[in-house]
Amino acid sequence: MGKLKICIEGFRFKGILVILLVFLLISAILLVELSGIHANRYERSLELMPQDKIVTKEEAASSLEMDTLLLHNSEDQSSAIAYEQFDVILEDMKVGHIALDMAKENLPSFEGFSCVIVLLSDLTPLGQNVADLCDFVYGGGSAWFPLVLESNVYFSAISQIIGIDDISQDYYTVNSIYPHEDFMIGGGRAFAVSDPFESSLTVVLSDDAKVYANAEDPYGVPLVWKKEYGSGVFVVDNIGMYDKAMRGFYAASYSLLSDVCIYPVINASTFYLDDFPSQIPSGNSEYIQRDYHTTIRDFYINIWWPDMMNFADKYGLKYTGLAIESYDDHVDGTADATPDTGTFLNFGNMLLRKGGELGYHGYNHQPLVLSNKDYKGHYDYKTWQNEKAMKLAFDVLIDFCDSLFPDTEFTLYVPPSNLLSDEGREFLIREYPHIKTISGIYFDDVADAELDFGCTQEFSVDKNGVVDQPRVVYGFIMDDFLTMASVSELNLHFVNSHFTHPDDALDSERGAELGWSEMKRRFDGYLSWLYNSAPGLRNLTGTEASAAVQRFAAVSPRMEYSENEINITIDNFFDEAQFIVRFNKKLPDTVEGGKLTHITGGLYLLSANENIINIKLK
Numbered sequence: 001m002g003k004l005k006i007c008i009e010g011f012r013f014k015g016i017l018v019i020l021l022v023f024l025l026i027s028a029i030l031l032v033e034l035s036g037i038h039a040n041r042y043e044r045s046l047e048l049m050p051q052d053k054i055v056t057k058e059e060a061a062s063s064l065e066m067d068t069l070l071l072h073n074s075e076d077q078s079s080a081i082a083y084e085q086f087d088v089i090l091e092d093m094k095v096g097h098i099a100l101d102m103a104k105e106n107l108p109s110f111e112g113f114s115c116v117i118v119l120l121s122d123l124t125p126l127g128q129n130v131a132d133l134c135d136f137v138y139g140g141g142s143a144w145f146p147l148v149l150e151s152n153v154y155f156s157a158i159s160q161i162i163g164i165d166d167i168s169q170d171y172y173t174v175n176s177i178y179p180h181e182d183f184m185i186g187g188g189r190a191f192a193v194s195d196p197f198e199s200s201l202t203v204v205l206s207d208d209a210k211v212y213a214n215a216e217d218p219y220g221v222p223l224v225w226k227k228e229y230g231s232g233v234f235v236v237d238n239i240g241m242y243d244k245a246m247r248g249f250y251a252a253s254y255s256l257l258s259d260v261c262i263y264p265v266i267n268a269s270t271f272y273l274d275d276f277p278s279q280i281p282s283g284n285s286e287y288i289q290r291d292y293h294t295t296i297r298d299f300y301i302n303i304w305w306p307d308m309m310n311f312a313d314k315y316g317l318k319y320t321g322l323a324i325e326s327y328d329d330h331v332d333g334t335a336d337a338t339p340d341t342g343t344f345l346n347f348g349n350m351l352l353r354k355g356g357e358l359g360y361h362g363y364n365h366q367p368l369v370l371s372n373k374d375y376k377g378h379y380d381y382k383t384w385q386n387e388k389a390m391k392l393a394f395d396v397l398i399d400f401c402d403s404l405f406p407d408t409e410f411t412l413y414v415p416p417s418n419l420l421s422d423e424g425r426e427f428l429i430r431e432y433p434h435i436k437t438i439s440g441i442y443f444d445d446v447a448d449a450e451l452d453f454g455c456t457q458e459f460s461v462d463k464n465g466v467v468d469q470p471r472v473v474y475g476f477i478m479d480d481f482l483t484m485a486s487v488s489e490l491n492l493h494f495v496n497s498h499f500t501h502p503d504d505a506l507d508s509e510r511g512a513e514l515g516w517s518e519m520k521r522r523f524d525g526y527l528s529w530l531y532n533s534a535p536g537l538r539n540l541t542g543t544e545a546s547a548a549v550q551r552f553a554a555v556s557p558r559m560e561y562s563e564n565e566i567n568i569t570i571d572n573f574f575d576e577a578q579f580i581v582r583f584n585k586k587l588p589d590t591v592e593g594g595k596l597t598h599i600t601g602g603l604y605l606l607s608a609n610e611n612i613i614n615i616k617l618k
């Protein structure tokens with residue numbers, strides 16, 4: 001009996017020991033998690049370039065061969081509107097061109113050019129030179145009419161030659177654009193136009209015109225076509241919409257003009273989580289309560305975040321979170337927030353461990369704007385008392401981030417509400433030289449246009465190495481405009497740049513009424529389309545994407561084409577560069593100096609790892 005008792009007691013003792021050990025192990029794991037030891041263990045897949053290797057887009061453009069003539073007309077309304085976009089499209093595609101304003105200058109001879117871009121809707125300024133243009137193409141040149149042409153005598157003179165058999169009096173309202181599958185990345189489906197109007201000519205084409213995009217479906221009114229003429233080609237766009245969200249359609253059309261077309265791209269898919277980590281709002285929210293009967297806090301921790309992590313696993317997404325310490329409205333430099341550090345650590349470390357990145361959003365959500373600017377009633381923000389106050393508050397955020405994530409490098413800034421004054425930008429770059437990316441937004445919204453300090457950007461790099469990296473699409477409900485923008489940017493920059501907020505699921509304006517599970521379903525549909533359409537698209541963090549923008553800005557490819565091969569020399573090559581190549585005649589066989597990934601039709605992604613590329617053709 002006594003022996004048995006000792007045995008049982010021994011067993012009990014061992015049991016307690018095991019429990020104690022397990023408990024200690026859990027504590028150790030938690031400690032490691034919270035301390036952020038793992039936080040920096042992911043190497044960047046692409047590093048920022050050294051300062052002395054930075055080449056801006058303007059500098060890269062100056063070394064291009066000027067073999068394209070761009071004709072525009074500052075007195076032709078469509079031409080003037082389109083010119084704003086085409087200036088960027090051609091600069092980003094590294095198309096060396098001479099721009100000529102027909103309202104001010106005389107037309108030069110087409111001799112010496114290989115391509116003429118006729119960015120005119122009214123051909124009258126060309127006059128009799130329309131015939132010379134046809135001769136130029138017949139002799140092997142290429143000409144592109146990107147704008148919907150006005151029906152007049154000069155148009156009539158050329159319409160049959162560019163493939164138009166018949167034209168009706170009435171303009172056509174394009175409700176959606178159907179790019180053929182082999183024409184555009186992400187094509188083979190219709191993209192709804194958000195504000196349709198009578199934009200296009202109702203044309204019937206001759207049989208020898210090859211159509212690349214139609215209105216509504218593959219049989220609708222032709223919107224993009226190519227017509228061979230003699231030894232050259234005409235490319236015609238009949239879309240009639242020239243805003244920033246349409247750039248990629250014109251990039252794709254441009255790439256039809258030559259036997260092989262190559263242009264540099266960024267090749268990045270980024271997902272920003274604005275206001276994350278941040279204080280979780282307390283209490284309940286209407287739609288969360290309705291669908292999940294739980295608090296906002298529990299929804300964030302137990303539903304939203306696990307779902308976001310599942311997206312990361314399923315598609316390989318790397319999140320870039322933008323930390324904000326407080327939602328107070330102090331603008332005098334006092335910063336007395338007492339954030340819930342446990343939440344910051346948990347969310348921050350989980351994000352970092354998934355290969356993500358953390359950047360700055362602000363001590364609070366008050367944009368870096370001083371009293372020389374006025375919000376004109378568009379926003380409920382204050383302006384900062386002075387620069388010293390901005391600095392005091394921003395230093396508090398930096399100390400907070402450093403103390404929680406000591407091994408993590410913070411190099412990226414996203415302005416609250418995408419508002420940033422010139423003074424605020426200058427202040428940031430001067431005071432915090434470790435900030436190398438300012439990430440605003442691609443599309444102006446109405447209020448920002450009125451305020452003159454909306455942080456609307458192009459993908460570009462300053463001479464000081466700081467990258468402007470706009471975010472393009474957002475939220476979980478990709479409406480018609482955003483869907484059009486996303487296909488457009490895939491084709492111009494080979495980019496997906498998306499941001500969302502944890503509180504999107506609470507906000508009826510951002511789709512909350514549909515419920516989180518429907519928002520999630522739609523987002524999944526977008527991601528599935530994106531990654532199926534764009535093989536080779538790289539999932540990058542914000543800073544990795546900036547490194548890609550630096551390389552994109554610097555490089556310019558030169559190509560020599562012969563019957564069986566092409567040789568590409570890349571100027572300002574650093575260590576790697578990304579290009580889209582369209583093969584219009586012969587397809588590629590083997591490649592040296594890089595890797596080709598087939599996307600669709602004759603479109604390939606070229607990842608160059610040397611500055612000289614040789615492609616043998618089939």
Ligand SMILES: [Zn+2]
Pocket residue numbers: 274275361365416417
């Ligand atoms: Zn924010």
